[in-house]
Amino acid sequence: MAITVCLSVSTFDYPQGGGHRWVYLNWGLGLHANGCRVIWLESVSPKAPLERSLANLEALQRDLEPFGLGGSVALCSTTDQPLPAALTSRCLDLEAAIAADLLLNLRYGTHPGIVRRFRRRALIDIDPGLLQVWLSQGKIAIPPHDVYFSIGETVGRPDACFPDGGLSWQHAPPCVALDAWPMHAASHDAAFTTVSHWNMGEGMYDVDGVEAYANDKRIGFLPFLDLPRDAPCRLELALCLAPEEDAERAMLRARGWSVVEAWEVTATPRAYRTYIQRSRGEFSCVKPSCIRLQNAWVSDRSLCYLASGKPVVVQHTGPSRILPDAEGILRFRDPEEALAMLRAAEARYDHHCRAGRALVEEHFDATKVVARVLAQAVG
Numbered sequence: 001m002a003i004t005v006c007l008s009v010s011t012f013d014y015p016q017g018g019g020h021r022w023v024y025l026n027w028g029l030g031l032h033a034n035g036c037r038v039i040w041l042e043s044v045s046p047k048a049p050l051e052r053s054l055a056n057l058e059a060l061q062r063d064l065e066p067f068g069l070g071g072s073v074a075l076c077s078t079t080d081q082p083l084p085a086a087l088t089s090r091c092l093d094l095e096a097a098i099a100a101d102l103l104l105n106l107r108y109g110t111h112p113g114i115v116r117r118f119r120r121r122a123l124i125d126i127d128p129g130l131l132q133v134w135l136s137q138g139k140i141a142i143p144p145h146d147v148y149f150s151i152g153e154t155v156g157r158p159d160a161c162f163p164d165g166g167l168s169w170q171h172a173p174p175c176v177a178l179d180a181w182p183m184h185a186a187s188h189d190a191a192f193t194t195v196s197h198w199n200m201g202e203g204m205y206d207v208d209g210v211e212a213y214a215n216d217k218r219i220g221f222l223p224f225l226d227l228p229r230d231a232p233c234r235l236e237l238a239l240c241l242a243p244e245e246d247a248e249r250a251m252l253r254a255r256g257w258s259v260v261e262a263w264e265v266t267a268t269p270r271a272y273r274t275y276i277q278r279s280r281g282e283f284s285c286v287k288p289s290c291i292r293l294q295n296a297w298v299s300d301r302s303l304c305y306l307a308s309g310k311p312v313v314v315q316h317t318g319p320s321r322i323l324p325d326a327e328g329i330l331r332f333r334d335p336e337e338a339l340a341m342l343r344a345a346e347a348r349y350d351h352h353c354r355a356g357r358a359l360v361e362e363h364f365d366a367t368k369v370v371a372r373v374l375a376q377a378v379g
Contacts, residue, residue: 002035002036002037003036003102003378004036004037004099004100004102005038005039005100005101005102005104005374006041006074006098006100006103006118007024007027007031007038007106008104008105008106008107008110008115009023009024009040009041009042009107010024010042010109011024011042012044012053012056012057012060012075013044013048013056015055015060015063016263016267018266018268018271018272019262019266019272019301021064021268021269021272022269022272022301023106023126024040024106025064025067025069025177025180025269026174026177026300026303027104027124027175027366028040028067028069029067029179029180030175030369031104031370032068032069033177033366033370034367034371038069038072039072039073039074039092039096039097039100040064040072040073040074041073041074041076041097041110042060042075042076043077043107043111044075044077044078044083045077045079046077046078046081046082046083046084050084050086050087053087054090057073057075057090057091061091063269063270066269071092072092073091073092074092074096074097075088075091075094076110076111077111078109078111098114098117101120101378102118102121102377103118103120103121103122104122104124104373105122105123105124106123106124108123108131108140109140112143115143116144120146120377120378120379121144121145122145122148122373122376122377123142123145123147123148123149124149124151124172124373125148125151125155125169126174128150128152128154128155128293128295129154129155129160129162129289129295130289130293131165132155132162132164133162133163133165133204133205133207133293134165135165135167136162136166137205137209146377146379147170148167148168148169149169149170149172149377150170150171150172151171151172151174152297153171153295153296153322154294154295154296154318155169156169160295161207161293161295162207162293162295163207170376172373173363173364173369174298174299174300174364174369175300175365175369175370176300176303176306176360176364176365177366177367178307178360178361178365178366178367181273181304181307181308182307182308183307183353185309186278186279186280186310187278187280188280189234190279190280191233191234191236191258191280192231192234192236192279192282192283192313192342193235193236193237193238193280193281193282193283194238194282194283194284194301195238195239195266195272195275195276196238196239196240196262197216197217197239197240198216198218198239198240198241198245198248199216199217199245199248200216200217201214201216202214202215203215206292207293213288214288215287215289216287217285217286217287219287219288220285220286220287220288221285223334223335224338225252225255225257226255226256227256227283227335227338228255228256229255229256231256231339232343233280233342233346234258234280235256235258235283236258236260236279237252237257237258237259238260238261238275239259239260239261239262240262240263241259273304276301276304276305276310277308279305279310280310281310281311281313281345282305282310282311282312282314283314283338283342284301284302284312284313284315285314286314286317290315290318291317293318294317294318295318296317296319296320296322296323297317298317298320298329302314302329303360305356306328306356306357306359306360306364307356307360307364309353309357310353310356311329311330311349311352311353311356312328312329312330312356313330313331313332313341313342313345314329314330314331314332315331315332315333315338316333317331324355324359326341326344327352327355327359328352328353328354328355328356328357328358328359329356329359330342330344
């Protein structure tokens with residue numbers, strides 16, 4: 001008999017983030033592929049202006065509709081104060097969500113009182129290393145779950161560069177819904193692209209809680225800013241840049257990067273998919289935490305490129321049992337290696353397109369990943 005799974009996510013207050021929606025949408029489609037009824041649970045502040053919340057709900061339902069989830073949204077409060085009926089009456093009843101057979105919780109901040117009401121609860125960590133450091137330093141608290149999954153290969157292993165946060169972790173790779181992401185050829189002159197926030201002012205403390213460091217994409221890209229000068233292909237960044245960051249945009253363009261506004265080209269899940277499909281491949285650097293923590297990170301965004309038949313040239317995040325170094329995914333440690341990997345991707349482009357798709361079919365297929373998670377989580 002089919003089961004009902006409540007997927008707790010965090011996209012409600014970011015309606016222009018098409019790629020952010022896909023982080024969770026791939027899991028939702030994986031659940032659908034396994035015959036589950038899916039309830040999409042978002043947390044909303046009861047203090048948020050009603051007009052804005054109604055607009056966010058409408059945008060969310062519109063974004064999910066093409067994927068069969070438009071009528072699956074339920075809302076819960078971030079506090080003990082209830083949400084206005086004018087908002088909750090437009091979606092599924094919260095009690096129906098809580099009656100689900102399983103809570104699959106990808107939002108660490110879901111209200112503890114809501115989490116505890118589910119009969120069966122599984123957490124999925126999508127910030128490997130970071131979440132464990134936050135837990136160990138007391139910066140975040142998570143209510144009890146029946147099982148804990150992490151997309152990070154090294155989480156909970158004795159050789160990890162960070163603590164386990166006091167929890168026992170099972171590995172569940174990040175996933176991509178392959179039917180929603182078919183192979184799609186791009187033109188020869190298309191750019192290697194990526195989609196990202198840039199300068200978020202995000203800070204982190206090291207594992208010991210002593211040294212603070214900046215942890216955003218801008219810092220990660222700094223050693224590689226001159227790469228377009230010698231690259232064998234165009235390089236483009238779809239960035240979320242504020243109007244006051246015009247100088248940053250001009251600096252990137254002066255160094256040879258094409259820069260487009262992410263909220264203009266990837267604001268919905270469908271637009272995000274189209275942008276990736278029209279790209280020749282992905283080139284991206286990672287946040288400094290991935291290098292420091294050696295968490296074998298691979299982003300859900302990169303998986304979408306790979307599923308679409310695009311080579312992915314990304315920064316090396318540590319030894320991996322799954323990720324190759326130069327087969328579909330080509331990983332680099334410094335500017336010289338980055339240039340070499342871009343050249344290698346272009347030299348055997350069709351080969352790397354096929355290898356990337358084969359990699360996600362073997363290890364990151366949402367149908368397979370979710371099936372393994374359900375087998376362990378439902379009990």
